[in-house]
Amino acid sequence: MQIDDFKNLNSTEGEIQFEYDLKKLNWFNIGGKAKIFFKANSLKGLIDFLKVYKKRGKIFVLGAGSNVLITDGIYSGAVIKLGKSFQNLTIFNKNMINAGCGVTQKKLSEFSMENNLSGMEFLSCIPGSVGGGIRMNSGCFEREFKDILISIQCIDQDGSLKMINRENIKFEYRGSDLSKDLIFLSATFKGIKEDQNSIQSNMLKMKHQKKNAQPTKVKTGGSTFKNPKDQTEKKAWELIRESVPNSLNFGDAAISKKHANFFVNKKDASFNDMKKLITTVRDKVFKKTGVAINTEIIIVE
Ligand SMILES: Cc1cc2nc3c(=O)[nH]c(=O)nc-3n(C[C@H](O)[C@H](O)[C@H](O)COP(=O)(O)OP(=O)(O)OC[C@H]3O[C@@H](n4cnc5c(N)ncnc54)[C@H](O)[C@@H]3O)c2cc1C
Known part of the structure; x- marks a missing residue:
């Protein structure tokens, strides 16, 4: 992918950035950079971008970033965000x-x-x-x-x-x-x-x-796991509470004291810290209860 192909896309219709920081654009406040980042300011801008990009790599559409955990490395595709004319x-x-x-x-x-x-x-x-x-x-x-x-x-x-x-x-x-x-x-x-x-x-x-019921003013992605509705009446937070000590943490990635299904970045948690917490909790819940829980949070890597 040649960066030069995209340079003409910077206009009032859209803003193109390379190696753009995604950390501030999500609620966990975790993540590295997008190889290509496009903020679409109009439908024309978005169509122009898609025509130039021509599906040469992955595309991730980022909303308010309240349900995503983003890799610390470089996201190798394009991240698209909708700008003002989509509001x-x-x-x-x-x-x-x-x-x-x-x-x-x-x-x-x-x-x-x-x-x-x-x-x-x-x-x-x-x-x-x-x-x-x-x-x-x-x-x-x-x-x-x-x-x-x-x-x-x-x-x-x-x-x-x-x-x-x-x-x-x-x-x-x-x-x-x-x-x-x-x-x-x-x-x-x-x-x-x-x-x-x-x-x-x-x-x-x-x-x-x-x-x-839920923690406020913390860096979180909301409910980490979906409730496993077809396997048990119990909610994900109940399964976590009975299977995992609330103090479990990896670096600054921790389980909220207020809601066991909300994981929080206490300060500078890395992507790997949070992912390790997610996989460890999932494995412990399965070992203790036999219930397989799946993430609600979308992992972007
Ligand atoms: C404190 C807190 C409380 C929450 N409470 C709830 C709750 O009560 N109920 C609940 O369901 N969720 C809850 N959530 C999770 C989250 O807010 C929701 O899932 C929300 O709808 C995600 O929207 P977003 O714009 O932040 O999406 P993002 O997190 O940015 O993205 C989520 C997914 O949507 C896709 N997406 C975003 N925009 C578009 C688009 N324009 N076109 C196509 N795909 C798109 C992304 O590609 C990704 O796959 C909570 C989260 C937090 C942090």
Whole structure:
């Protein structure tokens, strides 16, 4: 891959960087550099980039970085991040919202509340972007993205635009059958007309409940493992608590005292420290309980 091929891409439509630091772009605050980093400021910019890149290597789309653990070395492909023009929020037909996939889930939730639409309150508790939320089928309080989504507007890595309706997507717990090749650009959601005060009080209740149960103001990727729903009634945090001492740590990678499924970077944990903690906990849980737990966190290497 010749760096010169990409130099012309720096414009108002997008910003190209080489060997770009990813550490500050994720919640764990761990990670090295992306060989190529492209911030798309417009759809045209994104299409131009994909045309020049021509699938010559891997592509990783980075949202708010709240669910990723990134290698300390060089990520050998391209990392794409959606810029400002993917952060629009528009209401139409009284109860439909179109959201850019770069906007935060919290902003979508607040916009829905300001327009007297309920159903998206749970998003106020999830720190990611709309794109990340769709990819992960994120959720809490018994609600997930699949419950509010109507359609997704996206582009594949060849640069072809597509629209996918909700009924053609098979969602599952923290995932779906949506192709890994897709970059989500914007999505349409449906809310239900309701009194603003009641929506707001619902949101506050959820935020309060979350604050009591999970650590705040720490460097974390949220739940490390998925709950192994088909193997046991027990949640991942319960299995971890009964199988692993809470004090287990590798360097600055540690288990949260407040929530055993939240792993934290206490200061300067490396990728290997955190990965070792993840694999050790997974092995200990299996040895003690016979339950195989899988990561919810996406490991990028
Ligand atoms: C404190 C804390 C609390 C959390 N609580 C919850 C919770 O209650 N429920 C829950 O489900 N999760 C929770 N999470 C996890 C995380 O916030 C969600 O998974 C979130 O939806 C990820 O969004 P993101 O933008 O940060 O995605 P990233 O972490 O940046 O990426 C996650 C995945 O989405 C893909 N992706 C991102 N944007 C796009 C796009 N535009 N197109 C295609 N793919 C894309 C990435 O390639 C990657 O595979 C929590 C995390 C933290 C740190």
